[in-house]
Amino acid sequence: MKQLFGIALLLFSSMQFAQNTTIAVGEKLTFTASYNMSGLMTDIAQVTMETGQVKTSKATLLHLKCTAATFTKWDNFFKIRDLYESYVSPTSLAPYLYKRDINEGSYYKFMQYTFSHKTNSVKSLMRKKNGKGVIYDVNSNVQINVGTKDIVSTIYHIRNLDIHKAMPGDVQNFKVIFDNKELIIGVKYVGKETIQTAIGKRECYKLALSLKNNAVLKGSSNDNLLYLTADANKVPVYAKFKIPVGNGELKIKSATGLKN
Amino acid sequence: MRRLFIVLGFISAVLALIIAVTPLSQIAYVPAVAALIFALIAFYMAKQKQYPKKSIQLIFLLTFIALVLTTYKSVFNVAEVGNLDELELKEEASIEDSKELLEELDLEIDESELEIETEDLEGLQEE
Numbered sequence: 374m375k376q377l378f379g380i381a382l383l384l385f386s387s388m389q390f391a392q393n394t395t396i397a398v399g400e401k402l403t404f405t406a407s408y409n410m411s412g413l414m415t416d417i418a419q420v421t422m423e424t425g426q427v428k429t430s431k432a433t434l435l436h437l438k439c440t441a442a443t444f445t446k447w448d449n450f451f452k453i454r455d456l457y458e459s460y461v462s463p464t465s466l467a468p469y470l471y472k473r474d475i476n477e478g479s480y481y482k483f484m485q486y487t488f489s490h491k492t493n494s495v496k497s498l499m500r501k502k503n504g505k506g507v508i509y510d511v512n513s514n515v516q517i518n519v520g521t522k523d524i525v526s527t528i529y530h531i532r533n534l535d536i537h538k539a540m541p542g543d544v545q546n547f548k549v550i551f552d553n554k555e556l557i558i559g560v561k562y563v564g565k566e567t568i569q570t571a572i573g574k575r576e577c578y579k580l581a582l583s584l585k586n587n588a589v590l591k592g593s594s595n596d597n598l599l600y601l602t603a604d605a606n607k608v609p610v611y612a613k614f615k616i617p618v619g620n621g622e623l624k625i626k627s628a629t630g631l632k633n
Numbered sequence: 634m635r636r637l638f639i640v641l642g643f644i645s646a647v648l649a650l651i652i653a654v655t656p657l658s659q660i661a662y663v664p665a666v667a668a669l670i671f672a673l674i675a676f677y678m679a680k681q682k683q684y685p686k687k688s689i690q691l692i693f694l695l696t697f698i699a700l701v702l703t704t705y706k707s708v709f710n711v712a713e714v715g716n717l718d719e720l721e722l723k724e725e726a727s728i729e730d731s732k733e734l735l736e737e738l739d740l741e742i743d744e745s746e747l748e749i750e751t752e753d754l755e756g757l758q759e760e
Contacts (some may be wrong), residue, residue, distance in 0.1 A: 405712065413659050419714045427728065429735045436731075438724070445715040446656040454720045460731060469740060470731055474723060487738060 393464055395533045395607050397632030398435065400424045402608065406441065408621040418443045418453055420623060422528075422609075424630075427460060435463040437525050453477050459525035466530050471523035481508070486515075486523060486550060493517055497553050513553060521548040521555055531560060531599075532607040536578045546585065557585035565603055570610040570625050576603040577610060591615045605633035635678040639688050642671035646695035653702040661703045668696045 404420040418441050425436040439457040447453075455477065460470040471486040483500035499511040522530060527549050534545070539562040547558045563579040577600040584590045590597045596615035601607040608631065613622040645668035652661040672692040679686050 410657060410660055413662075415657070415659050416712045419712075427732060427735065429732060429740075431736070432740050434735065434740075436728070440720060440724075442714045442717055442720060444712045446710070446712075448715045450656060452715075454717075454723075456720060456723060456727065458727060458731070460735060469738060470734055472727060472731065474727070487734065489739075491739075 393435075393466055393533055395605065395632060396424055396435065396437075396466070396529055397630055398424055398426045398463075399630040400632065401627075401629045403626040403628075404609075404623045405626050406621060406623050409619050414622065416444060417447055417621075419626075426463070433463065434460045434469065435466070436460055437529055439525055439528075451478050457525050459523050459529075461526045461529070466522075466526055466533060468523050468526040471525065484552070488517075488523075493519060493521075495521075495550055499553070515550065515553050515555075517550055517555060518548050521550050524549055524551055527558065528609075531580070532601060532609065534607075536562060536580075536601065536607065537603075554587075556587050559583040559585055560599075563598075566600070568600060568611060572608075572610065572625055572628055575610055577601060578603050578607070582614075589616060591617055596620065606631045635675050635682075635684065638671045638675035638678070639692070642668050642675055642689070642692040643695075645671060646692045646699065649699035650695055650702075653699040653706070658703045658706045661699050665696050665699045665703070668692055668699075672696065 400423065402422040404422075405416050406418040406420050407414040408417050409415075420441045421439065423438045423440075425438065427434050427436045437459040439455075441453055441455040443451065443453040453476065456472070456474040458470075458472040459468050461468045467490060468486075468488050470488070471484075473482070473484040475482040481502045483498075485498040485500075487496045489496070493516060495515045495517050497513045497515050499513075500508055501511070502508050527547050530547070541562060541564040544559055544561045547560065549556045549558055559582070561581040561583070563581050565576055566579045567574060567576045580599045580601065581595070582590065582597040582599055596613070598611075598613050599609060600611040601609055606628075608625065608628050609623075610625040611623065614620065645664040649661045649663075649665035649668055652658060652664065672689050675692075676686060676689045678684070679689060
């Protein structure tokens with residue numbers, strides 16, 4: 374009986390404190406985003422993924438930050454300055470605060486989610502610019518399911534999965550809140566593949582991504598792929614995607630401050 | 634027929650030149666190659682019937698300029714990110730604002746988990 378209780382306690386504690394073994398504070402990944410123009414892949418922007426830490430009087434949280442900025446030559450045509458942030462638990466990667474600040478040409482949008490995991494709800498703030506250039510706020514409360522995360526923490530959560538235990542064909546679904554709607558992202562482990570990247574030739578876990586209840590990602594399972602290095606850091610080195618207005622890819626440029 | 638190829642060649646060459654000066658210069662190769670093909674066909678026809686070749690030479694010249702410009706841009710233009718000052722300021726302001734928001738939040742983290750987190754982060758900093 375004692376042994377049974379011990380095993381149950383161990384299982385419970387491992388579920389409660391799912392350890393982050395992949396993401397380090399001070400990690401910085403830089404990518405080049407390319408878009409297919411008339412059959413030619415053209416580099417359009419730089420994407421960065423950084424981690425830091427933020428201390429409050431109650432806790433120390435992991436700050437996940439993603440930015441996207443167009444290259445100089447595109448700034449006069451279509452300037453992009455996007456900022457995505459998520460403040461998560463350093464151990465479980467559960468999000469507490471998410472911010473998305475979008476500046477794309479004349480389009481501006483700000484989204485802020487404050488997560489309440491006790492009540493399974495998200496307090497949402499949307500800030501947008503109307504036709505006259507006046508900024509207005511929309512506050513709402515969104516009910517979410519257990520385990521629903523924002524898009525940034527989901528990316529890091531995927532990196533933290535024990536992919537080495539997965540078999541080719543295994544699928545795991547993730548609930549993501551985006552634009553006040555809960556989406557389901559399906560991640561299928563395709564297998565291992567060795568690819569040439571800017572940080573060397575790497576053996577990678579090949580993952581196929583799909584959106585279950587949204588048509589943003591187009592094409593077959595071979596059109597939306599994510600490659601994570603098959604090591605303890607699981608660095609995303611290459612991604613390709615197909616959206617309604619075309620297709621593009623993300624290629625790693627540099628990776629610093631890795632945990633392992 | 635020869636005139637048709639000359640007109641098509643001109644259109645393609647001018648299009649290649651216009652695209653070559655824009656950030657889309659990489660795709661200037663497509664109309665440039667088309668202009669070369671049209672110009673070569675027109676040149677072959679003109680040679681057979683002893684017609685003047687001045688206009689065809691002009692197509693070759695325009696295409697050559699477009700190709701040189703595109704190649705120069707693709708070789709020497711390094712992809713650089715523009716001014717990020719505004720974004721950096723926004724990031725700093727966002728962190729300060731987030732700290733205030735997080736202070737107000739009931740973070741729902743157990744005391745035990747807090748200890749693990751702090752130790753974990755301290756360990757990482759030492760590394």
